[in-house]
Amino acid sequence: MHYSSTTIRFRPVLLLAFTLSFSFTKLAYAWGSLGHETVAWIAQSYVSPATESTIKALLESNRTDYMANVSTWADSYRYTSEGRWTAPLHYIDANDDPPSSCSVDYARDCGDAGCSVSAIVNYTSILLNGHHRPSSSRNASSAAVLKDAARFIIHFIGDLHQPLHDEALDVGGNTINVTYDGEDTNLHHIWDTEIVEQLADGMDAHEFAENLTKSIEAGDYGWNVNGWLSGVVSVNNTLATAMEWASEANAFVCTDVLQEGVDAVEDDGDLSRSYYEAHYDVARVQIAKAGYRLGIWLNLIVTGRMDG
Numbered sequence: 001m002h003y004s005s006t007t008i009r010f011r012p013v014l015l016l017a018f019t020l021s022f023s024f025t026k027l028a029y030a031w032g033s034l035g036h037e038t039v040a041w042i043a044q045s046y047v048s049p050a051t052e053s054t055i056k057a058l059l060e061s062n063r064t065d066y067m068a069n070v071s072t073w074a075d076s077y078r079y080t081s082e083g084r085w086t087a088p089l090h091y092i093d094a095n096d097d098p099p100s101s102c103s104v105d106y107a108r109d110c111g112d113a114g115c116s117v118s119a120i121v122n123y124t125s126i127l128l129n130g131h132h133r134p135s136s137s138r139n140a141s142s143a144a145v146l147k148d149a150a151r152f153i154i155h156f157i158g159d160l161h162q163p164l165h166d167e168a169l170d171v172g173g174n175t176i177n178v179t180y181d182g183e184d185t186n187l188h189h190i191w192d193t194e195i196v197e198q199l200a201d202g203m204d205a206h207e208f209a210e211n212l213t214k215s216i217e218a219g220d221y222g223w224n225v226n227g228w229l230s231g232v233v234s235v236n237n238t239l240a241t242a243m244e245w246a247s248e249a250n251a252f253v254c255t256d257v258l259q260e261g262v263d264a265v266e267d268d269g270d271l272s273r274s275y276y277e278a279h280y281d282v283a284r285v286q287i288a289k290a291g292y293r294l295g296i297w298l299n300l301i302v303t304g305r306m307d308g
């Protein structure tokens, strides 16, 4: 959606054709499907039975993959004429100066049209106010609002953890041309998709999530879930929570994603080799954290308790 200001000039029919042919290849703006579905599967392991049944009711779904199945809905919705206004909600445009200085400032960086942080605040509030109402007392429009809120939260907490969704420079890296595995692409795209796919090494989202969940439980790679919940994690202060998570992801733009600056990644040859080796652990921990935190967040919304 960093490109929506340009694509918006296409007439709807052209926009649709454009979307269908390109959106799933070069113009992805979020963790790709694998990233989002993996985050959702991990979250499914951390929701309590009470949370699971509430979220299933809100999503009107009894599927085993009830969250993974809707985790990329927001990426399709924003390409519809009805959903175009949601495009800015997939990111926050940190106007910092990587690699020398990284920071996110809500007043500076969340635009008038909203951003990922304001969206998480808004949809969390909608879920907090509405989830406990029995389905029988909901009319069709309030049920639709709650369903969309659940789908947005599942997606945007994922997006928030992709470092380049917390960066304004070069349209979040979309205009930084790079080579990956022999293909011309851009820096944003490889963090959404190629690095994640290389990391998953042929596993599907469910398998990859099981693998990461085992690592979370085992504390592999120095992971410590208590650290992932340090600071403010409260549905009574969603803004502070989402800003903390955004700032943490944004810091990786300076330390990893653009560690050597823009010219270095453009000239660095094929990033699927030494660049991947140097930085894949960031993609891995951010996907794991996003999934774990999403599960905890949904528990907090539904039951007020992290462990649901």
Ligand SMILES: [Zn+2]
Binding pocket: 029, 030, 031, 074, 075, 090, 155, 159
């Ligand atoms: Zn997105």
